Amino acid sequence: MTMSAILWLCRDFRFDDNAALAAALADGPVLPVFVLDAATRAQGSASRWRLGRALAAFDAAWRARTGEHITVLEGEAAELLPDLATRLGARRIHQNDWPAPAQQQVQAALRHVLGEGPVRLHLHPGHLLVHPSRIRTGTGGSYKVYTPFARAVRQAGADRPLPAPGRLTALPAGGDLRAGGLNLAPDMFRGAAVLAGHALPAGEAAALDRLDDFFDRARDYPAHRDRPDIDATSGLSEHLAFGEISPRRIWATARLRAEVEPALEAGAGKFLAELLWREFAWHLLLAFPQMPEAPWRPEWAAFPWAGENAAATAWTRAGTGIALVDAGLREMRVTGRMHNRVRMVVASWLTKHLLTDWRIGLRHFEDSLTDWDPAANAMNWQWVAGCGPDASPFFRIFNPEKQAETFDPQGRYRHYWLQGEGALAYAATLPAAWNSPAGWVEADSAPLLADGRARALAALATFNRGT
Ligand SMILES: Cc1cc2nc3c(=O)[nH]c(=O)nc-3n(C[C@H](O)[C@H](O)[C@H](O)COP(=O)(O)OP(=O)(O)OC[C@H]3O[C@@H](n4cnc5c(N)ncnc54)[C@H](O)[C@@H]3O)c2cc1C
Incomplete structure (x- = not known):
């Protein structure tokens, strides 16, 4: 029997390499839902402002492909999603795991409410190159030093990215909020207009373009990446922060480009070494969730x-x-x-x-x-x-x-x-x-x-x- 499914959006505003979207589509017609909760409201204002742009860009892309908007709800997932699932007849809520401590608490609260009932929360990997359970030291612990960590990830090999789904079946959006035009940071100290005047394009298409453009400059990346007066780096961090591109897609593309154009090998290698710093940071945060508040040592x-x-x-x-x-x-x-x-x-x-x-x-x-x-x-x-x-x-x-x-x-x-x-x-x-x-x-x-x-x-x- 065909069911419908909820795609609970978080930091995964893309079609490419989106395991939760693929799993939701396998269940049946999909309702993408973003929940504007207290944890989101507690984030920094520039990041919230950028989140608004990520939501608007994904909403436009979803609408272009399905004719529907995405749904934005205000409140807590634990209160909203179980009822929504019951109303839609959905048995599964799919999310690409964003393993930030605050989000893990939100997921745990939802799981608690769902209890042993018929609706289940399924978390899918996609925010990292490799699941942390695969990167352990000889004694089974987590790495605390970058160089052996990076070696271990290279040896394990990044997981392969999934292709974007060909056909999408979507449920009509509900709720009163529209993803386009949300002002998520009215409290921003310098005013949103300042950032808007200097913003880079948001969204998945912009992220993929930026990755492509970067390879025109990648040859000079090792020599110029430390120069703030030269546009030498990829500028992908914003897109990565909102999941508009996946690290696995970046990894796979950089490796392929270096294989096809050997002159890019050194630049791509250094670039991936930086991406491994991001990976290292997340593996550390998972091992020590207090990292933003307490010294590691x-x-x-x-x-x-x-x-x-x-x-x-x-x-x-x-x-x-x-x-x-x-x-x-x-x-x-x-x-x-x-x-x-x-x-x-x-x-x-x-x-x-x-x-x-x-x-x-x-x-x-x-x-x-x-x-x-x-x-x-x-x-x-x-x-x-x-x-x-x-x-x-x-x-x-x-x-x-x-x-x-x-x-x-x-x-x-x-x-x-x-x-x-x-x-x-x-x-x-x-x-x-x-x-x-x-x-x-x-x-x-x-x-x-x-x-x-x-x-x-x-x-x-x-x-x-x-x-
Ligand atoms: C004090 C401090 C705070 C920082 N805070 C953040 C932050 O909140 N968010 C953030 O994404 N980066 C942070 N960084 C890391 C780094 O400055 C940015 O990732 C980088 O400037 C982004 O530019 P880029 O995408 O052009 O980088 P590129 O040079 O093109 O690197 C490619 C990718 O590698 C990753 N990366 C590169 N350098 C680092 C690094 N030192 N640590 C972790 N990942 C890295 C990023 O995902 C980046 O997009 C911080 C660095 C410092 C020193």
Whole structure:
């Protein structure tokens, strides 16, 4: 007998390599449903804003292929989905697993309500390259060091992506909300219009185009990926964060392209090594769900981080007076993005020079980044702060001036954000209450750099004596 099925959308706004969609279609006509719940509302504003765009793009694509809209419901899945399944006569709710701790709680609450009844929740893998149960150390534990982890994933081989389904049968949408035009971030501090003016196209088609375009530049990726003044990286992180493309599709495509064009081999290899950092972050988060809140290495709980302080507030406002740091924070404020090299420098400045708790920076990034990813954000903040597994040692203190000379040698990136068009866009976001100076003010940075470094090393020495 043909049933209908619920496709419970989460971070999987795509047709390609979508195991939950394939399974739902095998059950019968499908109703794709997104539940706007408290966990979603609790996420950072830039990420929520970007989620609205992901929903709108998927809704348009679903409508183009089926003639129907997707359904958006407001409330909690545990309260809404069991009734919906009963009304539709659906026996299965399919979801591609997004193994973030908050989502796991939402899934557990739904499972609890479904109990032993006839409706079941089925979770499908798709957010990662390899299921974590396949990547274990010799003693059966999870890896804590990137290099052996990456080797193990390469040896296991990423799971093969599924093709997009040929035929779709859809149920008519219900509910009062429409996915197009939702404003999920009315509280955004700089106003959604700022991000909208600098947004990259959202949706699966844009993600696949971006992957394709990247291979035109992939040959230079190893040499240029650390240069914020050059468009050398893939820009896929936002699409990955919302599942508009799957990591398995990226993996398979990069391998194929490198096979066909051997000149791309080094670039594709380095690119996949970065994708493995994302994978590593998620495997770590699954092993240690407290990673966004607590240091991986427990002894670091006693490190004398400063809490909220005036210098940290200036940091969040891109007003430190240090050129590369302020340029990066301005980029993030205006676009919701920041180059990876600059993220490291900015994070190092907050945690080392300002000795400020990494969680203050983590939360600012969470609220500001359109590619916010709970695993990558937490792992990287702990990496820079020195308290994570396989972290950069605390005594590695980035010198923002040297970093700028090396990675922005002509000063183009800094100029754009401190004096050029980017500076104007940033100035337009400033609330009057901040009383910010009209232009960029350079601090007397040389003594600050040396002092900050000395202070950080002294704090480390005191901490080491006490542990
Ligand atoms: C303090 C800090 C916070 C960060 N927070 C996030 C975050 O919230 N979300 C996020 O997606 N990335 C985060 N990153 C990682 C990295 O900066 C971004 O993934 C990268 O800048 C995205 O640009 P891209 O897609 O062009 O990268 P590419 O260079 O094209 O890399 C390809 C993909 O590999 C993955 N990747 C690359 N570098 C890393 C890395 N260091 N850690 C984990 N995965 C990586 C991303 O999925 C990326 O899309 C953070 C890094 C730092 C230092």
